[in-house]
């Protein structure tokens with residue numbers, strides 16, 4: 302049987318359809334599409350016992366198997382800190398449009414970062430980046446680079462105040478070439494280094510996330526140029542008041558002085574502090590507005606989880 306060839310217009314599954322694995326024979330009721338990317342489609346599904354999960358389907362069996370394996374490894378090594386979605390079934394499916402490959406994982410509930418920051422205020426950028434640093438450090442200790450770190454691969458669980466990562470397709474063991482990346486976040490695309498999987502590759506992507514979050518218009522303008530222009534990026538950041546407190550951290554990464562997540566986190570701390578003060582003022586002026594506790598509690602929980610993992 303031929304393999305399914307994705308098209309941009311028509312997703313593989315429709316709501317109400319049942320996906321049944323060829324080998325494990327487990328069935329999943331499709332409830333809707335969660336997202337589509339270069340490597341596949343992700344669906345909201347329900348198991349026969351009613352449990353809600355996410356199913357990622359792709360025409361590439363090797364990519365699906367590798368992503369599943371990496372998520373399993375992370376899950377085994379980093380219990381309790383939500384490094385990635387929990388993973389379950391791995392199987393093939395026969396469809397009228399050909400054979401496809403899928404794995405099933407925990408459905409991450411959350412809000413994308415741009416609407417979250419619009420609702421809660423851009424000053425939360427530093428708190429979210431702080432949480433991201435904690436996850437990345439944990440992953441680096443396990444010997445992996447995240448690779449495809451980008452705004453679109455992060456969700457905020459507003460109830461628990463936690464940032465969650467999705468799409469582990471770019472996770473690459475240190476020393477190899479990063480296998481999945483997005484140009485804006487890729488230092489090699491900007492002519493600022495190699496595509497070798499190492500800690501500093503993710504740190505560069507963190508800096509580009511900050512630009513994408515604080516100035517999406519600048520991102521669109523620069524990404525539309527036919528040739529990447531890093532000098533123009535640096536000039537724009539130097540001149541744009543939205544980057545005021547961030548300039549030092551960004552310039553430190555771009556000049557090559559900051560190569561580790563630990564150093565980047567140190568540079569973030571004054572911004573996190575300012576963010577907390579901002580929230581305190583808002584809370585005083587408007588007692589019904591109280592997000593600081595939720596988010597800081599979430600960040601603290603992430604940090605405590607990591608500390609326990611290292612010392613216990």
Ligand SMILES: Nc1ncnc2c1ncn2[C@@H]1O[C@H](COP(=O)(O)OP(=O)(O)OP(=O)(O)O)[C@@H](O)[C@H]1O
Pocket residue numbers: 335336337338339340341342343355357386406407408409410449453454467468469470481
């Ligand atoms: N476990 C999950 N729970 C909830 N939503 C998810 C989950 N996994 C993925 N998504 C959503 O589906 C989108 C696409 O998934 P994913 O990024 O894994 O696909 P991809 O083909 O690898 O994409 P890309 O081209 O961005 O690398 C994500 O941006 C996210 O919004």
